Amino acid sequence: MAPIPQDILPQHPRFQLNSSGLAGFFGGDEAIAAMNTAQYYKGRKFMGFYNSPGGFRMAKHYGRLAKSRIWRGFYPDVYLEPHEVFSLDGGPGKMCPDFLGARTGVVMDRTGHLGYLFLKKMRHRASSKCELVKSSRKATKPVKVTIVDLGDIELPANYIHRPAPLRRRVLLVNAFTVLASLAASIISGLSKDWYAFYLILLGIIAHGAACFILGSGSIEVRLVPPPKKSPRGDGLMTMEGDIMIVLGKEKEVFQITRGSISVEFPAWVKWNGYFAVGACCLLLMLQLLVQLFLIPQATLFGQILFLCSFGVSFLCNTYLSALDKEDLQRETLGDKVWNVGKNSVKGYTFQNWTTMAIAMLYVLRPTKDGVAEQLFNRLLPNQTPEWKTFKKDIFEVYDSDEAIEPIARAEPSDEPSDEQRVVVQNMYMDWQDAVNFLHGYKKKDASQLDDNTLKSGGDQQVLEKLECA
Incomplete structure (x- = not known):
């Protein structure tokens, strides 16, 4: 080699x-x-x-x-x-909350970045002091709800520039x-x-x-100036299981839901x-x-x-x-877009979804011209015969301004079947829990609800339906 x-x-x-x-x-x-x-x-x-x-x-x-x-x-x-x-x-993924106006009936599938920032911030504030709502039966699907009361803000002409700190x-x-x-x-x-x-x-x-x-x-x-004559802007915001009740004037709610x-x-x-x-x-x-x-x-x-x-x-x-x-x-942003006081955010954990849905219906008090049914069906989309009867019973005594009227005993044709008897009993027990929650909510924040929202007849009508079930 x-x-x-x-x-x-x-x-x-x-x-x-x-x-x-x-x-x-x-x-x-x-x-x-x-x-x-x-x-x-x-x-x-x-x-x-x-x-x-x-x-x-x-x-x-x-x-x-x-x-x-x-x-x-x-x-x-x-x-x-x-x-x-x-x-x-x-x-992430351009995720934004939706909004349903309790007074106006407006439905927004996507609010915007301000709505996203607002919901995340208020949910975080409420999580530090979240109150557990008592339930008369075993918990099935615990759900957290945030209730926010907006304060007054001053709107500039069209937009605001925020200098960087x-x-x-x-x-x-x-x-x-x-x-x-x-x-x-x-x-x-x-x-x-x-x-x-x-x-x-x-x-x-x-x-x-x-x-x-x-x-x-x-x-x-x-910012978006609201109409000169408009009802309150109270509404329901939801995003991937997060539920928030927004209470305030239309001027404040407009900026969260429509501002950019x-x-x-x-x-x-x-x-x-x-x-x-x-x-x-x-x-x-x-x-x-x-x-x-x-x-x-x-x-x-x-x-x-x-x-x-x-x-x-x-x-x-x-x-x-x-x-x-x-x-x-x-x-x-500071307090230029929303103004939320120190004690204006409350968090609640409901043991059952039905209790939460009924309680939020009573807190928001939408008018009974289709908006109340729209909001309630958004939270409870169930459409079986038993659920339809249950919703009908709720709206028979529902009024957006007055106290809950006593409800009449259901007709024999509305009686649930043997298989659904336990389910129907749970529905009316959840209704009773929602009424009890509203009693406590009124005492803690009487300025948000009228003192005559519930009377003793509200408890009696639920007990009658429990007996009927």
């Missing part, structure tokens, strides 16, 4: 970090989540000059703001409005990240690794420009179909391409510095994305 020439074997192979794939795709979700908080911190738009990972994901996400045909080829996805890009269109801790974290990227770039230049120097500097400029442009917007809340929140950009950002946004997103994409080709050309020390700047920036983005953006939004 012929000997192998020694000069064709590498004697001192050069070690290289394959960080090209890490350059634009790593940390994209964290970078987007951090950028979505730029409007909630005063001075945050000036603190984005650091070499951040995830530039490609950011460009594809925010590039959908650009309307011009110039950018359609680069960002071919569907064009989005600012409130959609910055996740101000509901909760100053948060020193966030600015300090950003300042440290900026200094870390600048230090990595300077050290690369001093070591004469110009590839690493220019790549880190390019990342600083690209992310800083994007943060300055996208962070130039301000939070805007568009978005990000309003200055004219120079919106010029020519958000041209500035498209340009900064294009710079982020070019940054990825340049990094893919030039990172392998840097020295090992320069690549380590590049990755160190990425690591510090990733930690900063993770810190910003870990902050609850919903709390930031509610803090930014």
Whole structure:
């Protein structure tokens, strides 16, 4: 066998970090989540000059703001409005509560982001002091209900701009990240690794420009003035099993159910179909391409510095994305959209769904012109003969203004079958529990209900139906 020439074997192979794939795709979700908080911190738009990972994901996400045909080829996805890009269109999966007006009968399958923020906040407040409602029978499906009494607010002309507050801790974290990227770039230049120097500097400029442009917007809340003559805005809000009763004037309820929140950009950002946004997103994409080709050309020390700047920036983005953006939004809104006093939120846990449905019917007191039946059927959609008879008995004595009248004994044809006798008994026991709940609710908050809502006859009519069942 012929000997192998020694000069064709590498004697001192050069070690290289394959960080090209890490350059634009790593940390994209964290970078987007951090950028979505730029409007909630005063001075945050000036603190984005650091070499951040995830530039490609950011460009594809925010590039959908650009309307011009110039950018359609680069960002071919569907064009989005600012409130959609910055996740101000509901909760996860665009989840929003629905609303049913107890006085007006209005039905809204989707309220909006303000309704979502309101329901989540009030539910959290009520969970700390949730009262257990007693039941006469075994619990079947416990359900939590929040009752909120809205206070008065002053409505401006059309909309309100909310200035971002100053948060020193966030600015300090950003300042440290900026200094870390600048230090990595300077050290690369001093070591004469110009590839690493220019790549880190390019990342600083690209992310800083994007943060300055996208962070130039301000939070805007568009309010909806109600009709001059309108009934109370009391209603029922539901979202994935969460049930909330909203009590207040139509003026206050309108803002929660019909108001909207978005990000309003200055004219120079919106010029020519958000041209500035498209340009900064294009710079982020070019940054990825340049990094893919030039990172392998840097020295090992320069690549380590590049990755160190990425690591510090990733930690900063993770810190910003870990902050609850919903709390930031509610803090930014302040008391301009809703005004809820310290003792105006009450939470109750009902042992059975039927008790809850009847109790909420009595608390809301919708008018008996179809709205009461609509609301009750929304909570109790059961349509078997026994349930129809039970609902009929409830509405025979129901009145939105006066006390519950004694109910007549059911006809023999309305008697339940032997198989349904226990079920029917439970229905009327739940009715009695709802009446008992209303007694206690009246005593705790007499201003919300009329003193004559229930009389002794209300208990007697339920007992008669229990005997009949």
